Amino acid sequence: MSRYASQISKAPPLVALAASLAVFAAGCFGPPPGPAPERLVLQTTTSVRDSGLLDAILSDFESKENADVSVVAVGSGQALENSKRGDGDVTLVHSPSAEVAFMNNGSGTARWQIMYNYFVIVGPASDPAGVRNASNASDAFTRIYTSASIFVSRGDNSGTHTKELSIWAAIGLNASTFPTAWYKSIGRGMADDLRTTFEFEGYTLSDEGTYWSIPSIGPNALGGGLFILQGGLADPTPDLKNTYSVIQLNVSRTPSINARLGERFALWITSPETAARIANYTVEGHQLFFPDPRRQ
Amino acid sequence: MAETSLASVAALSLLVSGTATLLAALVGVPAGAWLGSRGFRGRRVLQTLLHSLYGLPPVLLGLLLYLSLSRTGPLGSLRWLYTVQGMVLAQFLLILPFVLGLTWNAVASVDPGVRDTARTLGAHGRTFLATLVREARLGVLGAVMVGFGRAVSEVGAVIIVGGNIQGETEVLTTSIVKYTGRGDFAIAVGLGLILLAISLTIFAALTLLQGGDSK
Numbered sequence: 472m473s474r475y476a477s478q479i480s481k482a483p484p485l486v487a488l489a490a491s492l493a494v495f496a497a498g499c500f501g502p503p504p505g506p507a508p509e510r511l512v513l514q515t516t517t518s519v520r521d522s523g524l525l526d527a528i529l530s531d532f533e534s535k536e537n538a539d540v541s542v543v544a545v546g547s548g549q550a551l552e553n554s555k556r557g558d559g560d561v562t563l564v565h566s567p568s569a570e571v572a573f574m575n576n577g578s579g580t581a582r583w584q585i586m587y588n589y590f591v592i593v594g595p596a597s598d599p600a601g602v603r604n605a606s607n608a609s610d611a612f613t614r615i616y617t618s619a620s621i622f623v624s625r626g627d628n629s630g631t632h633t634k635e636l637s638i639w640a641a642i643g644l645n646a647s648t649f650p651t652a653w654y655k656s657i658g659r660g661m662a663d664d665l666r667t668t669f670e671f672e673g674y675t676l677s678d679e680g681t682y683w684s685i686p687s688i689g690p691n692a693l694g695g696g697l698f699i700l701q702g703g704l705a706d707p708t709p710d711l712k713n714t715y716s717v718i719q720l721n722v723s724r725t726p727s728i729n730a731r732l733g734e735r736f737a738l739w740i741t742s743p744e745t746a747a748r749i750a751n752y753t754v755e756g757h758q759l760f761f762p763d764p765r766r767q
Numbered sequence: 768m769a770e771t772s773l774a775s776v777a778a779l780s781l782l783v784s785g786t787a788t789l790l791a792a793l794v795g796v797p798a799g800a801w802l803g804s805r806g807f808r809g810r811r812v813l814q815t816l817l818h819s820l821y822g823l824p825p826v827l828l829g830l831l832l833y834l835s836l837s838r839t840g841p842l843g844s845l846r847w848l849y850t851v852q853g854m855v856l857a858q859f860l861l862i863l864p865f866v867l868g869l870t871w872n873a874v875a876s877v878d879p880g881v882r883d884t885a886r887t888l889g890a891h892g893r894t895f896l897a898t899l900v901r902e903a904r905l906g907v908l909g910a911v912m913v914g915f916g917r918a919v920s921e922v923g924a925v926i927i928v929g930g931n932i933q934g935e936t937e938v939l940t941t942s943i944v945k946y947t948g949r950g951d952f953a954i955a956v957g958l959g960l961i962l963l964a965i966s967l968t969i970f971a972a973l974t975l976l977q978g979g980d981s982k
Contacts, residue, residue: 545948552950626933628949655849656933658945659926667930670838670848694839 508539511732514551514559516566516630517660519715520544522680522759528748532739538732546660548628554578554718557725561733562718563740565678566630568637570716579718581734582767583741586749586760590634590711591682592701593665594620594674602674602700608710609642611701616644619653621673625664626656630713635676638710669697678713679703680759704758715760716767717741741765773954777961780938783851783925784918787858791866792911799870799910800896803903804882814871820864825857826923832857833927849930854938857924862914869913873906874899905977912973916966939965 519525520542529540543550543559547566554562555578563585564570574582592611594602600620605611615622624646625632639646646654657667661681668675669688672695682689682699689696702711717737722730739745746762753759802813834840836848847853877899885898900907922940929936931945939962946955 546950549948549950552952627945628951651932651934655930655935657931658933658937658942658948659931660948663930667849667932670930672838 506537508533508537509729509732511538511540511561511729511736512559513540513542513561513563513736514554515542515544515563516547516550516715517544517662518565518631518678518681519563521662521684522678523684523754524680524749524752524760527752528740528745531745531748532736535739536732536735538735540736546625546627546629547633551578554720555724557727559720560729561720561736563715564630564718565713565715566633567714567716569628569630569633570718573718578721578724580721580730581719581737583717583737584763584765584767585715585717585740586746586762586764587712587714588679588760589702589704589707590631590713591677591679591699591703592674592711593668593677593682593697594700595672596695596698597672598698598700600674605701607708608638608701612638612644613642615674616642616649621653621655621668621671623664623668623671623673623675624654624656625661625676626658627660629661631661631676631678634711634713638676641710665697674700679757680754683754683757683759704761773958773961775934776937776942776958777939777965779851779936780919780940780962781965783854783938784858784915786855787862787918788866788911788915790855790859791863791914795863795866795914796870796900796907796911797896799867800874800900800903800907802867803871803874803877804896804899814868817864817868817871821868823861823864824923825861825921826927828861829857829924829927832860832924836928848928849932849936851929851936854925854929854936857928858918858921861921861924862918865917866910866914869910870900870903870907873903873910876906877902908976909973912969915969919965920962 521544525542532538533540543553545553547564547569550559550562550564551566551569551573553559555573562579570582573579592602592608594600600614600618602611602614605614624635636646655667655671655673657664661677662685664675665677665682665685665688669692686692690698699705702708717740719733719737720728720730722728741764746764749760749762750758832853833848835842836845836853837843838848847856881902882899885895890898920940922944925938926941926944929938929941931937931941937945939958943955943958946952946958
């Protein structure tokens with residue numbers, strides 16, 4: 472359970488501490504406080520938290536709606552599964568095929584596209600498979616496969632893992648038949664995956680935000696880091712497109728959820744105002760998400 | 768790569784934790800017996816240090832080992848990161864304090880009369896220690912089994928050092944993390960039950976041995 476506790480975060484501890492002290496002081500000396508904020512549990516994918524996007528935009532929603540958002544950041548597979556069990560009020564994921572299945576079985580009531588970016592294929596500077604010269608993701612994966620270069624797979628049913636499997640499938644390959652000698656399936660998150668790839672000096676599929684957020688495995692890493700060899704916003708390969716969506720949950724399936732606030736969240740994150748904030752968010756000078764809100 | 772069977776994941780758990788326990792017993796039992804067989808200056812300090820290691824967070828040990836075994840770390844040339852050897856090393860270091868400290872306690876509490884008799888009968892050096900260990904065998908066995916229990920159930924060190932690579936370094940505890948992350952809660956719970964069954968079997972065996980011996 473502590474694993475989940477540690478994943479529920481909404482503000483850096485010091486800020487949270489300062490905020491609670493301020494609330495306490497206001498309660499002691501100031502005018503009586505207004506109604507307590509309503510809690511919203513957001514089940515989401517790690518990349519929107521780890522990239523810092525949520526920290527940058529959530530406070531706007533919290534003050535507008537007098538809400539207190541608890542972020543549970545896990546892989547998209549787990550986020551959808553947790554939502555199905557009523558452990559979240561709204562879901563933000565990036566796994567289109569899993570989302571469609573989720574909607575088809577009636578777990579969600581509305582699905583909105585929020586934004587997109589491009590996955591990246593990262594690897595060592597030496598690039599033994601020649602991914603840098605590939606024409607698209609399918610070509611890059613073919614080169615990795617034919618050269619049997621080490622490839623680290625999330626293996627965790629996350630949106631990134633689902634994307635990876637779909638690229639293998641697009642070139643007629645089934646990743647479940649690959650030998651462990653070069654295909655390392657680790658069943659862990661993106662940051663662990665990138666670190667493992669760094670240690671193996673291999674290749675992996677990543678979202679761009681998480682990649683830029685870990686300088687110790689990046690271009691300037693000690694001992695030779697990982698480079699973006701394919702995809703990303705600088706090289707938007709169409710078959711690496713990565714779409715994020717928000718899903719309102721079916722309150723008749725899970726009556727305990729706060730569906731009203733969930734709907735407010737979906738409307739807020741797909742609003743033109745929030746879209747502008749998303750577009751303005753950068754890490755190390757890189758814009759990470761392109762807003763493109765629309766109902767699906 | 769094919770989904771690894773639960774049986775092979777369980778087998779790797781037993782192999783890694785069993786090997787680590789065996790190595791910890793080979794080092795910890797003689798060393799603990801030697802320390803427990805005599806009084807010496809600084810004994811309390813050493814004991815306190817050892818006891819504080821009982822609370823060593825596995826994840827911290829995993830992190831320190833990761834930094835050492837990483838390809839940019841001081842022991843990187845060993846190439847032990849993400850290998851079974853690395854996992855055995857992690858669990859060996861994790862449980863050595865237990866095996867050593869608990870053996871020490873067990874041997875130190877052997878009846879002084881037995882020590883005197885052994886000495887009188889001419890036991891010295893290794894023979895003397897062997898006599899003490901034989902006398903304290905239940906405590907020593909308990910020390911080794913507690914060590915195994917801690918090794919087989921920890922996740923923090925093996926997931927960092929082993930990397931949870933399917934078919935290579937995936938063990939029961941790290942597999943539970945993986946299936947929980949995938950949202951496959953039924954498999955995760957099933958793996959947890961296997962782990963629990965292993966623990967129950969070992970400690971039931973220990974209780975039987977101890978009961979049988981006291982009759």
